[in-house]
Amino acid sequence: MEALQRAGVPTRLDSVRRIAVFVVNSVSAPRTHWDESERPPGAASLLVQASGVPIDHYSYEAMELLKDKAARWQSLRRLRQAAAFAGNTDPAIAGELKAPDVEIFAIDVSFAALKDRAEFEYLNGQPTTFVLPAEAVDRLRAAAATIIKDSPEFQRLLKEAGARIIDEPASMGAAALPLQAAVPAPAPAAK
8 A cells, every 4th residue: 555655556545544453363371280280291282382472472563563554654644744844845755755644543352451350261261273162152252342342442443433333232142243333424525
């Protein structure tokens, strides 16, 4: 998006003003009980336990990179709009100040954001796998909805978009994510 804009190439994303990126960290740390045994854990157990470390670090780095990109674009927009550059006619400076007029909302969806410690312990004890009991899936979905709705970045997105959360209809059940946003209709264009 940034590279094409700097090159002066129009894209379908030029009219986009907000991008929400949900970074889901699915790493869990089920209790090992290694401290309750005289025998050390085997190589396979150690490998499985260690495999979550890169995933956790990658999720953290992805969030930080998104935040850095958002801050950079915002800084460039502010500079471009500053009075000091109002009369600028130097194309080199104008090119350096180009950045998409897009606000990035990096929303972290991690168990660590859960306020309910008992739910955190339950979910964190689940293995990272494609096969989970139905109860665990329902609780994961409900936890994700709670984490997203409580996210300060998601709240900022809602505020800036003039949107709000619509309550979940009773017939949908706990498994559905109640995250539909009501966005007001755009104001008619001025003539």
